[in-house]
Amino acid sequence: MIKVGDKLPSMKLMTPGAEGPQEVDTADLFAGKTVVMFAVPGAFTPTCSAKHLPGFTEHYDALKAKGVDSIICLAVNDVFVMGAWAASQKGADHITFLADGSGMFTRALGLELDLVARGLGVRSQRFALIAKDGVVTHLAVEQAGGFEVSRAEAILEALPA
Structure with missing residues (x-):
């Protein structure tokens, strides 16, 4: 799993x-910037959409x-x-939505979540x-079913003043 101090992988996503749909390189999205990226198990899912x-x-x-x-929202969903x-x-409209359709970026981060048994395939934690x-x-990686450490409020607290 990726950890503090690691460089994010460079990969083409949509x-x-x-x-x-537009192809983007993750290296370009992060280069020379302070970026918050949050990942959700799926677009339109209850906690992801409501909170x-x-x-x-x-x-x-x-x-x-x-x-x-910039703020990036990542999900293992297609770009559409x-x-x-x-x-x-x-x-x-201020957030960049990144579609990791095949889950390759999520896998490179070591943050995949196997939801095959629930009919959802392999997603992101x-x-x-x-x-x-x-x-x-x-x-900040959530425990299964959790929604505490990856919330916007928790990320605000983690940023220097």
Whole structure:
């Protein structure tokens, strides 16, 4: 599993764009910036839609005030699902939605979650991290079913004043 001090892997992922899906390189998304990335087990799932993503949209200004350049939401979903989810979430226009459709980035992080028995395939664990220039400075991985350490409020507390 990735840990504090590790460099995030460089990989091509997809993000929904105004003119359709766009390929992005994770190295470019993190280079020279302070980035908060949070991951959810799935778009449109209850906790993810009702609490996790809304917390980051609600606290967007406070995160920016603490020096965060961008906020990324990652899920093992296809780019079209991520685009529909982004469009359905009020205030989410400031967040970059990353579709890890095959789960390769999540696997490279060592943060996959096997939900095959529930019919959901292999997804991402619920987590949040802070990275400076692509290097992890804070990592918060939830226990199974938990929603405490990866919440926007917890990430705000982890950022320097």
